[in-house]
Amino acid sequence: MRIVTWLITNAIALAVATWLVDGIFFDGATSGMAEIKEKILPLLLVAFVLGIVSVFVKPIVKLLTLPFILLTLGLLLLVINAAMLGLTAWILPSDVGFHVDGFWAALLGGIVISIMNWFLDLAWPDARD
Known part of the structure; x- marks a missing residue:
């Protein structure tokens, strides 16, 4: 049930990011x-892959960049979140239709997804346990 x-x-957070950030979108109908x-x-497939990337790749990247994270007082974590979103878009095949157009879209999308996940964790506490 936790999965x-x-x-x-993750899907809700990703849907909000695609709604708010112009550079993150899915191909197809728009309304x-x-x-x-x-x-x-x-959307569910992208949310799953983003979750897998965040579980397996993100900790390794954080460990390797720990001195720079400390040097930038944690601001590099925003860039790491953007990189994970970009990596997810790069990993998925083109027929899924998920696109992230550039660094700034990924950065804003990573911020939106982080905020939404934080909010959803408050609203639905047992979702991440």
């Missing part, structure tokens, strides 16, 4: 029920 709630919270039907499975 399902984890996947749903109505057609958009929801067309994008729900790719």
Whole structure:
């Protein structure tokens, strides 16, 4: 059950990021029920891959860049979040239709996803345990 709630919270955070940040988007319809039907499975797939990347790759990157994280007083963590989002878009095949256009979109998207995950953790505390 924890995996399902984890996947749903990641998908919600990713959906909000695609809604708020212009450079993060899915191919396909842009409004109505057609958009929801067309994008729900790719959204769940991207949320799953982003979660896997965050679990396996992100700790290694954090460990390797720890001196720079300390030197920048933690601001490098924003760049690492952006890199994980960009890596997710790069890993997925093009037929999924997920795109991140550049560093600034990834940076803003990483911030939005982090804030949304924090908010969802407060609202739904057992989702990440």
